[in-house]
Amino acid sequence: MKGASAGKPGEVQIIEFPDMQLEAGDIIVSPLACGICTTDVKMVQKGTKEKKYALGHELAGMVIETTPQSRWQAGQRVIVAPYLPCGGCYFCLHNQQALCTHLYDVTIYPGGLAENVYVPRALAERGVFAIPDHVPNVVAALAEPVGCVLKGLEDSFYRYGNSVLVVGDGPMGLFTAAAARVYGASPVIVAGMTPHRLEIAQAFFADIIVDITRENLISVVHEHTADRGADIVMVAVSTAEALASGIEAVRPGGTVNAFAGVPEGSMVSLDIRKIHYGQFYLTGSSGVTPAHLEKALRLLSSKRMDFSQFITAQFPFSDVAEAVAYADNRTGLKAMVTFE
Ligand SMILES: [Zn+2]
Numbered sequence: 001m002k003g004a005s006a007g008k009p010g011e012v013q014i015i016e017f018p019d020m021q022l023e024a025g026d027i028i029v030s031p032l033a034c035g036i037c038t039t040d041v042k043m044v045q046k047g048t049k050e051k052k053y054a055l056g057h058e059l060a061g062m063v064i065e066t067t068p069q070s071r072w073q074a075g076q077r078v079i080v081a082p083y084l085p086c087g088g089c090y091f092c093l094h095n096q097q098a099l100c101t102h103l104y105d106v107t108i109y110p111g112g113l114a115e116n117v118y119v120p121r122a123l124a125e126r127g128v129f130a131i132p133d134h135v136p137n138v139v140a141a142l143a144e145p146v147g148c149v150l151k152g153l154e155d156s157f158y159r160y161g162n163s164v165l166v167v168g169d170g171p172m173g174l175f176t177a178a179a180a181r182v183y184g185a186s187p188v189i190v191a192g193m194t195p196h197r198l199e200i201a202q203a204f205f206a207d208i209i210v211d212i213t214r215e216n217l218i219s220v221v222h223e224h225t226a227d228r229g230a231d232i233v234m235v236a237v238s239t240a241e242a243l244a245s246g247i248e249a250v251r252p253g254g255t256v257n258a259f260a261g262v263p264e265g266s267m268v269s270l271d272i273r274k275i276h277y278g279q280f281y282l283t284g285s286s287g288v289t290p291a292h293l294e295k296a297l298r299l300l301s302s303k304r305m306d307f308s309q310f311i312t313a314q315f316p317f318s319d320v321a322e323a324v325a326y327a328d329n330r331t332g333l334k335a336m337v338t339f340e
Pocket residue numbers: 037038039057058144145
């Protein structure tokens with residue numbers, strides 16, 4: 001089967017992956033839509049010699065082959081978790097499944113951006129969820145990033161009615177703001193530096209937008225939170241400066257979440273007085289669990305927020321390279337690869 005892989009730095013290659021032999025309980029899913037994530041962009045930029053896996057982990061597809069031991073049937077539309085917490089390690093037992101020691105032991109193969117995707121039994125049993133009929137493929141494929149967002153809010157101790165500041169106006173930042181809105185956050189403040197993205201935020205789910213190239217983030221946040229700072233700050237930008245500004249904007253006792261992946265060696269200096277006297281929480285979030293995928297799919301299936309507005313470009317599988325370039329250049333929001 002063909003799949004899109006990172007190749008030389010900056011290049012996407014369509015290469016042949018070995019077909020997998022199905023064992024009891026395994027299934028094969030044929031992709032219908034797969035989102036392009038910053039992770040994919042980074043993998044392409046970095047390049048790889050190994051080519052063991054295909055790009056893509058935000059997958060909606062159709063079951064095309066099953067085994068008698070599987071509860072899935074050919075023709076069912078599903079979303080598929082990219083990896084599976086084991087359920088038995090120390091972290092899983094303490095309800096921190098994304099920290100699972102064996103998180104990548106069971107994965108899709110070769111990846112979401114491939115002609116066919118092999119789903120091993122354990123994943124088929126615990127990490128695959130049926131897409132309701134009325135939900136379009138491209139919207140269902142948002143379950144993975146939106147699942148990460150829901151997990152991020154939970155990891156930040158989010159509670160209904162909290163004020164939420166999102167630092168960052170990329171797809172993950174805007175998904176976070178939209179989810180916070182649906183979950184009753186008040187106010188939802190989005191800070192960024194891309195005017196057309198901030199406009200989308202303001203039109204659909206942000207109470208306040210802050211263009212940090214023109215406005216002072218901290219004073220805007222204080223103005224709208226009775227001078228306290230935000231209850232929850234989700235930092236969805238991959239820089240130390242963004243995290244530092246998030247820490248400045250949180251209220252005493254609130255939570256700052258380093259939600260964006262950052263390069264190795266990214267450091268911030270911390271004012272210990274602010275931690276000691278201000279007693280705020282600093283945490284991070286990465287990855288998704290099957291429970292959050294399922295929850296995200298329900299949110300996407302509801303009428304509470306139209307998440308299709310975040311999908312600003314669709315590309316056929318043959319144009320994965322263009323889709324990756326689009327995701328990289330900040331002109332739009334979410335790029336989707338479709339397979340019809
Ligand atoms: Zn992703």
